[in-house]
Amino acid sequence: MKTVSLRLVVAALLAGIGLTALVVGSTYDLGSARRMGPGYFPVVLSAVLVLLALAEGVSAIVKRDPENPSSKVDWRPLLAILSAVAGFAITIAFFGLIPAFFVVIGLSTLSERGYGWKPAVILSIITCIGAWLLFSQLLGMALPLFRLGL
Amino acid sequence: MFENILLGFATAFTPENLAYCFLGVFLGTFIGVLPGLGSLAAISMLLPLTFYLEPTTALIMLGGIYYGGEYGGSIASILLNLPGTPSAAVTCLDGNPMAKQGRAGVALFITAIASFIGGSVGIVALMGFGPSIARLGLGFSPADYFALMLLGLVAAVTVGGGSVIKGLIMVVLGLLFGTIGTDVTTGDFRYTFDFLELRDGVSLVGMAMGLFGVSEVISSIRGSKTRTITEKVTARSMIPTRADIRKTFGPIARGSSIGGFLGALPGAGTVIAAFMAYATEVRLAKDKTRFGNGAIEGVAAPESANNAAAQTAFIPTLTIGIPGSATMSIMLGALMIHGISPGPLLISDHPTVFWGLIASFWIGNVFLLVLNIPLIGLWVRVLQFPYKYIYPVVIALICIGVFSMRTSVFDVSLVVIFGALGYLFQKTGYSPAPLILGFVLGPMLEENLRRAMLMARGDPVRMVSDPLTGSLLAISALMLVWAVLGGIRNIVAVRSKAKSVPLGEG
Structure with missing residues (x-):
């Protein structure tokens, strides 16, 4: 159980990083697909990061790893x-x-x-x-x- | 070709370059011997030392640290059953049983010889294929570069095994960290949060030291007390029998070819090379039970493979400017710090750098042979030295190394953040290597994408319809789909197993 919760915490942390980057990045000039502004690349990336982190979070809940002593925090x-x-x-x-x-x-x-x-x-x-x-x-x-x- | 090789040796044979080459392989082996710290940590720790050197000399030293670390890692594997570097993990399988049977000396001797031959094969491949691949690279458009880098990133995630989703997260996070700083095209600041220091971007060394150095030290402190070496390694004990020598010919030849081929591909790297070589030997062997019980082939094959791969990994880095592994991306960063722009023009613009570096690889491999056979006792003594007196000094050196890069206190505090992140990632099964790769490739990836889209007038279909770009992107997509399907199959398998086995027993 302990490892599942740590995995979930890290997934949530990553989703948080992605969300922050998305919010801050959307204040930058997006530009168009032809002439990308400074905001285009980061916004796409942070959206992808949020989605991936959510998927990882779901998989951390669904698919439990066996308890493993090496994954305990020292x-x-x-x-x-x-x-x-x-x-x-x-x-x-x-x-x-x-x-x-x-x-x-x-x-x-x-x-x-x-x-x-x-x-x-x-x-x-x-x-x-x-x-x-x-x-x-x-x-x-x-x-x-x-x-x-x- | 021939005069280029001569030019290389003329460059590498100056007393200064020879001295720094020796220093590099020596320090690389030293750090590689220490459990947990690999060649990546070694390069980032010692990068500041090379700032005051000529670019060629600096690269010669850094290169020496890199493949010296690969050699050193196997010593800890054999004697302690604890890989000094990740690529030496396979060597534990048969190297440590050999040591337990009192044949540690033979294992170490064969390791040194196999590494030397593997390294030499890799160098020849680098000399033979490097210039022609660079010529190929001259014709690449921005779209091709974008597709190639994407392929490298996808390969780093899918080839290595492990969770695809976690690998993708690491790549995307790395790319995102790469956007911090000044936008190259417009000059706007992104994600600097009013920190002056962030305008030049996140410090690569600070990041690498946190993710690899600090977090590895933290996790290797526990359990360090139980390590003991009982075997005595004398010169006499290193002499292999005639049967040993006969048995290692084939594995070394196969290992070197497998490693040399895989090392040049993006994402594969030394770890995969070593595993593939070992698996090949097991498959070919008549008596498979010998493996894992001290089979000498199980030491020779992976060691020749990882050293061949360590050398051919320089092919994509030096010829088209796209690093295939995290360590190579640090080397690329070092090139840029020294004012050499990587890419297909490197060989023609800086022939002394390219050929001098290659010549130094071979000289360095000869040095390593000396360091690993007559002087093996020195490294055994390093391993016997209590770890508790080593790690505080390692942490101190990490701090001063990062600080001295830009005399920046800010960069040292980045080490704290990335150290904590790296430790968390390690505990939850994320590998930080794709993160570093994404971080270094990120700015180049974005720049080429923006240029490509401008040339394609914002029409992605037009960009993909180019045959080379299209096929590279298709390969990336296929690899990704294949890996994700494999992941789904895994989940299904685990679920069905979980159903048949009552909880608590599994």
């Missing part, structure tokens, strides 16, 4: 890794690259219970040194290592 690593990437984005914008590496690695290690902070710190230091050597020294990229504010 919340812990999912949230840890996604927040690690988001944390990197926020930290690099305000504090620079080195703090961002500590944040992304620190949050990533929350994916597993009992990882401990020591390996996380060691990994962060190694990554910082490696990235500094590769990007700043070897490739000569101007990346902000440290900064405060925007």
Whole structure:
């Protein structure tokens, strides 16, 4: 039952994306079949997407998949890794690259219970040194290592 | 022809290109060995590193990462029964039983040899057919291009197996994501939602890293603790017996031909090539029970096939500018980033790029032979290294890679969104590869459709009545109908089975 509901949720999500694209796209100039405007292609696509997503939603209800352990959502690593990437984005914008590496690695290690902070710190230091050597020294990229504010 | 090959080797043999070719195959193998991360993730992660290189050098390195990843994937398959790349999944079937029988060394040796021969066959096919297909491409009208791309997208959905409807959803979603940004024809902004960053479109690397890199890492964390390698791979253990060598001749020859042919077709790719080659060997074998229990043919055939396919996949990408797989669409994106417009003129306009790249493929395959036979111990050690110390660094590298493309925080947040989407898709049986293909082909598809319709004065019948366009569209339609009918038959079969088997037991 759990997998059916997740399939349905994803189908609904896709239908939602299609519907939004349809509504927004219909404000663009459609043009004609001969001289297509910027709205023509996206509107056709989003209409097709909505139809396909509806069909998939129906098939998710009608045709039940057998319960499958690999289709269960692992919340812990999912949230840890996604927040690690988001944390990197926020930290690099305000504090620079080195703090961002500590944040992304620190949050990533929350994916597993009992990882401990020591390996996380060691990994962060190694990554910082490696990235500094590769990007700043070897490739000569101007990346902000440290900064405060925007 | 001959002077072109010489030109290619002259380009590839400069110290700089040799060094980057080696770096490419080395890093490609390294990432390919890591379970879950395939050549697609490897290329997108390392794409930013090539920005500072000459276009030819950059492509040589990216190409090396790509087929290096294909080699590396099989090592994890044999030793861990866990495919390092999707195309190496078939190798698990007989490679891992061989390892359990203490013949891991032989399996790895045959893999390296089969991959090398397969790769070489693919390169020869690329040299032989590439220029003539490009000449053919010069005569294509916008309508033909539109029909060809559509065929590629339909093939990606129908040939791969799995749910047709889910594949179509992924393609359409990818096409729709492709429309985000500035409309090429009119200059209007579409779906930018007032984000300045979206005017140039969604970042391909950000999208690929979210869909493939991040979501693969998330799902490979669980279960990573239970992996152990007990086999010792020594140089002595790699020496195959005379019977082994005799048994692999046929499978390698057949695998290379099957792979070389399928790789050049749109949508088929390395995974299908490996499966087809394996199935062929099983069909031909006198004693079918040996397969799945460590038959050496079951390692040689798919490995030669997927490496041949990896090389011939460059044919449509480089000669007419239409990538056949998601990985090739990233390569195409890399070409465009380096200011080379893909299409039938590429070979004549940039002969050093085309022939230099092909020559480097062969050099790279020689490097891989060295990396995979004498240095195999290195990769075994990489596999033994605990995954818990690898994935945080992989995530960090994904972040810095995406960020450094355009020094954009926005692109990194795209990784979060596509990572979540990719994970959801994976859990519900959607394959993100057609999405990437649709995303890259989308703008080209739309532009050619608009031009074709303008030339046909808005009359679709007129566009379809061209013999080439019409037949290409007809093939796409047939493939789609055939796949949908198969899907319906499946549903009927499942329903009737569900009726006969009481719920709870199935």
